[in-house]
Amino acid sequence: MSGAQDQLEIKFRLTDGSDIGPKNFPVAMSVATLKENIIAQWPKEKENGPRTVKDVKLISAGRILENNRTVADCRSPLCDIPGGVMIMHVVIQQPLMEKEKKLPSDLKQNKCVCAIL
Numbered sequence: 001m002s003g004a005q006d007q008l009e010i011k012f013r014l015t016d017g018s019d020i021g022p023k024n025f026p027v028a029m030s031v032a033t034l035k036e037n038i039i040a041q042w043p044k045e046k047e048n049g050p051r052t053v054k055d056v057k058l059i060s061a062g063r064i065l066e067n068n069r070t071v072a073d074c075r076s077p078l079c080d081i082p083g084g085v086m087i088m089h090v091v092i093q094q095p096l097m098e099k100e101k102k103l104p105s106d107l108k109q110n111k112c113v114c115a116i117l
Helices: 031-041 096-108
Strands: 007-013 019-026 056-060 086-092
Touching (some): 019 031, 031 056
8 A cells, every 4th residue: 555545634524614624644543533633623712622532523424433443444435536535524512511510400490380271
């Protein structure tokens, strides 16, 4: 294999339509390492950035990528176009702690409503 075939050019598309990259990554790199790279390159001006790899979901060709897979495993036939850039969509999950903090306040507002017909 030549060096060009050992690398894949990837652009990460954020939910607001902005991009991180494109940048070349080795095809043997794991998806978890890609996520670490996204966290390191996350734009400082954007709020609610990811803190850990678990906060990030990568989607490519309609599939959610698993952390233990490699970049080569995630390639679709469409990205084999010479000079093409593979686009992966980045979704940030809200940490569970923030979701749990909202629940108790919702529970305090429970009201009993009865209707007699």
